[in-house]
Amino acid sequence: MNFAELAALAGGHAEARAIQTALKLGIFELLGDQPRDAYALARSLGADTRATALLANAMAALGLLAIDQGSYCLTETSRRFLLRTSAEYLGGMILFDEAIFPYWAKLEDAIRTGRPARSPDMFQSDPEDTERFIRAMDSLTRARGDAVWVSEHLDLGGIDSIADLGGGPGTYLAAILRRWPSMRGAVWDLPATLKVARRILEEREPDLASRIELVEADYAKESLPGPVGALFMSNILHSEDESDNAALITKCFRALEPGGLIVIKDHVMNRDLTEPRAGALFSLYLLLMTRGRDYSFDEICGWLAAAGFVDINLKTLPSPPYTSSLVIAHKQ
Ligand SMILES: C[S@@+](CC[C@H](N)C(=O)[O-])C[C@H]1O[C@@H](n2cnc3c(N)ncnc32)[C@H](O)[C@@H]1O
Missing domain, CATH: 3.40.50.150 (Vaccinia Virus protein VP39)
Known part of the structure; x- marks a missing residue:
């Protein structure tokens, strides 16, 4: 195993927590029908614009959102696995992992x-x-x-x-x-x-x-x-x-x-x-x-x-x- 592989495994909680939080906040559902910029996204979530942009950028870095002319939109993967209406929705499992996360601290x-x-x-x-x-x-x-x-x-x-x-x-x-x-x-x-x-x-x-x-x-x-x-x-x-x-x-x-x-x-x-x-x-x-x-x-x-x-x-x-x-x- 090389450095990059080990570092990715050891820090995997960051990706997991970011995805769980984006899903729990409803970011993917909000982008399901139309792209939104960070300001519009944050306003719909009732969240902070700068922080929302950081989370959305992290999702874009992971390939779960794309950015088109300053607006965030879904990718093929997020549309397929992270929208509640999809037959392949993985969100139920991700929300369960989010809820039990505190137990991993034990x-x-x-x-x-x-x-x-x-x-x-x-x-x-x-x-x-x-x-x-x-x-x-x-x-x-x-x-x-x-x-x-x-x-x-x-x-x-x-x-x-x-x-x-x-x-x-x-x-x-x-x-x-x-x-x-x-x-x-x-x-x-x-x-x-x-x-x-x-x-x-x-x-x-x-x-x-x-x-x-x-x-x-x-x-x-x-x-x-x-x-x-x-x-x-x-x-x-x-x-x-x-x-x-x-x-x-x-x-x-x-x-x-x-x-x-x-x-x-x-x-x-x-x-x-x-x-x-x-x-x-x-x-x-x-x-x-x-x-x-x-x-x-x-x-x-x-x-x-x-x-x-x-x-x-x-x-x-x-x-x-x-x-x-x-x-x-x-x-x-
Ligand atoms: C990990 S889930 C598995 C569900 C399903 N078989 C699957 O693989 O997706 C465990 C299941 O066992 C059931 N279960 C746990 N303890 C049980 C018991 N003592 N008697 C009957 N069912 C039980 C739970 O309610 C739950 O539905």
């Missing part, structure tokens, strides 16, 4: 104590937090395209029912049901999450309503509903510790029909827990917010085999843009 404490920086409540305690968290999952999945990739590359032929465990906004389930028109599906999740999921699905997928059931389930405290032909779980294992994951996979085994399929999507790490790089860094976020971390293929295989699953396979999504893999196994 990383040193978390490393010293081994304890999370906040109570690991999966953002269920405050409706505003739940909404932001679940919209973030939806936004990241849609902007990057994970749900469409999964629906196109997962062979679910012959399966008539699927549950998306901890399915959050239902983004994966909706894409899977579109690909497999005779399948029925359910999101099994906590009550506060399901309230947000219901709103998102009503807004965006009204034609799927008759095929999607939203089922309250707490996988930590209860056995799972079922039986179902397939169980999909994305970004679930990484929030839990080793013994809870072993117990959860056993519950999944019981919730499946004979011959059923389990599909786990997550950062699936190498034995050293250093690759994929995104997963190694994400484990620090998980340390701050949850009881979990990203796990290796061997660890996940161990839980699956102990529960009775067979034919365990790994399918890695192409990187970039994806950073995760599927672990697929069967109940005999």
Whole structure:
């Protein structure tokens, strides 16, 4: 690694904070219909003109705004990923990162104590937090395209029912049901999450309503509903510790029909827990917010085999843009 690469990594918070702030202030939305100069932009934001110009210049330096005859306008990238009306809007994830930024200041404490920086409540305690968290999952999945990739590359032929465990906004389930028109599906999740999921699905997928059931389930405290032909779980294992994951996979085994399929999507790490790089860094976020971390293929295989699953396979999504893999196994 050379100096420039190291310096860019070590100072990456500056770019992140600048983008988060510009988005939160609404700069991209304001420029969505017409270019504005710094004065007009600041006036619409109710902000300081000189400071607004500095932020807008930083966005131009990063390629998220362009300057035309003294006025700022959107670039192809910001129009595609930073406008709320875009199908690839990443803003939900960026606003979530903005909201949790203060917890990163507690990383040193978390490393010293081994304890999370906040109570690991999966953002269920405050409706505003739940909404932001679940919209973030939806936004990241849609902007990057994970749900469409999964629906196109997962062979679910012959399966008539699927549950998306901890399915959050239902983004994966909706894409899977579109690909497999005779399948029925359910999101099994906590009550506060399901309230947000219901709103998102009503807004965006009204034609799927008759095929999607939203089922309250707490996988930590209860056995799972079922039986179902397939169980999909994305970004679930990484929030839990080793013994809870072993117990959860056993519950999944019981919730499946004979011959059923389990599909786990997550950062699936190498034995050293250093690759994929995104997963190694994400484990620090998980340390701050949850009881979990990203796990290796061997660890996940161990839980699956102990529960009775067979034919365990790994399918890695192409990187970039994806950073995760599927672990697929069967109940005999
Ligand atoms: C990181 S999000 C993943 C959402 C979605 N599967 C995805 O990959 O975009 C974790 C999800 O698990 C749900 N969850 C967390 N703890 C749970 C529990 N004990 N029982 C059921 N769902 C839970 C959360 O509400 C949230 O929807």
